[in-house]
Amino acid sequence: MNIFDYMQNYDYEQLVFCQDENSGLKAIICIHDTTLGPALGGTRMWPYKTEEEAIIDVLRLGRGMTYKNAAAGLNIGGGKAVIIGDPREHKSEELFRAFGRYIQGLNGRYITAEDVGTTVADMDMIHLETDYVTGVSPAFGSSGNPSPVTAYGVYRGMKAAAKLAYGSDSLSGRVVAVQGVGNVAYNLCRHLHEEGAHLIVTDINQENVNRAVNDFGAKAVGVNDIFGVECDIFSPCALGAIINDDTIPLLKAKVIAGAANNQLKEEKHGDMIHEMGLIYAPDYVINAGGVINVADELQGYNRERALKKVETIYDTILKVYEVAERDGMPSYKAADRMAEERIASVGKSRNTFLQNGKTVYHR
Numbered sequence: 001m002n003i004f005d006y007m008q009n010y011d012y013e014q015l016v017f018c019q020d021e022n023s024g025l026k027a028i029i030c031i032h033d034t035t036l037g038p039a040l041g042g043t044r045m046w047p048y049k050t051e052e053e054a055i056i057d058v059l060r061l062g063r064g065m066t067y068k069n070a071a072a073g074l075n076i077g078g079g080k081a082v083i084i085g086d087p088r089e090h091k092s093e094e095l096f097r098a099f100g101r102y103i104q105g106l107n108g109r110y111i112t113a114e115d116v117g118t119t120v121a122d123m124d125m126i127h128l129e130t131d132y133v134t135g136v137s138p139a140f141g142s143s144g145n146p147s148p149v150t151a152y153g154v155y156r157g158m159k160a161a162a163k164l165a166y167g168s169d170s171l172s173g174r175v176v177a178v179q180g181v182g183n184v185a186y187n188l189c190r191h192l193h194e195e196g197a198h199l200i201v202t203d204i205n206q207e208n209v210n211r212a213v214n215d216f217g218a219k220a221v222g223v224n225d226i227f228g229v230e231c232d233i234f235s236p237c238a239l240g241a242i243i244n245d246d247t248i249p250l251l252k253a254k255v256i257a258g259a260a261n262n263q264l265k266e267e268k269h270g271d272m273i274h275e276m277g278l279i280y281a282p283d284y285v286i287n288a289g290g291v292i293n294v295a296d297e298l299q300g301y302n303r304e305r306a307l308k309k310v311e312t313i314y315d316t317i318l319k320v321y322e323v324a325e326r327d328g329m330p331s332y333k334a335a336d337r338m339a340e341e342r343i344a345s346v347g348k349s350r351n352t353f354l355q356n357g358k359t360v361y362h363r
Contacts, residue, residue: 012033027099036346071284096126127140150184159314176233181209182237264332
């Protein structure tokens with residue numbers, strides 16, 4: 001791939017390659033857009049097969065964070081980082097501290113957090129070298145594990161989607177099919193169970209399934225059977241690209257609302273479910289609770305304040321559908337437009353301008 005052409009086409013600001021021979025660190029930091037503020041996005045650790053695969057992933061993820069943060073109403077931009085390595089084998093204090101020094105060198109343009117393959121403990125090690133990290137241990141005045149807050153945001157967004165589909169946001173008596181019952185989805189199931197929803201679950205990890213069955217009275221089905229079950233809401237909380245040519249014809253739910261990232265395999269699949277009349281809660285809008293939570297740390301973490309902000313995901317989902325109705329487009333496109341309009345509006349007011357004969361701002 002021609003990296004500069006790609007960056008120019010999608011308006012990326014910066015791509016930083018980091019290596020440390022002593023620790024074996026190979027990392028890439030992507031800063032996509034800082035119009036709304038410094039770029040915030042997690043660090044993913046993954047055994048990428050090639051360097052190109054890692055570059056493509058960090059570029060895609062970084063741009064996605066711009067849209068997620070903008071749609072969530074946060075005053076932060078979008079970025080992401082990846083560390084090339086197996087998180088089961090290649091973690092060390094030396095590696096994360098070396099990475100932390102690279103983050104520090106960006107002087108606040110990029111703020112990191114945990115992501116796939118990294119943990120609160122890893123963020124604590126990064127924190128030894130930089131303050132530009134969120135999601136560290138509560139002992140440092142931080143929020144800790146973001147999974148419960150992410151789940152709460154998905155729950156709030158699901159209620160809004162139910163209101164659009166059924167005229168009421170009550171989930172009592174609704175049948176919700178949850179694909180994947182990891183940390184976020186388990187907490188989502190807890191909220192749903194407490195409201196009186198009926199749960200159907202599946203996961204490639206049988207222990208996760210057993211926990212949901214035992215704790216919430218969920219019904220377990222096979223991993224390939226979850227798509228076709230009779231339900232009111234289908235909640236993808238595992239892999240991306242799960243809404244595709246093969247699964248769409250099987251769906252019996254009227255609502256798709258879940259925690260997974262990149263749920264649509266291709267844009268055409270968002271068009272397909274729109275034409276079918278399904279209510280789709282765009283993934284990066286409904287699952288923004290985690291980033292809203294860690295973003296609160298930037299002003300001194302207050303859990304009550306963070307949760308109140310996460311609750312507004314309900315209103316954001318409703319707003320997405322207002323834009324969709326206004327512009328006659330599917331919800332996934334409406335979410336993008338809503339984020340782009342906010343960035344453009346703020347960008348206009350922050351463009352270079354002259355005041356008293358001198359430049360007072362330039363990105």
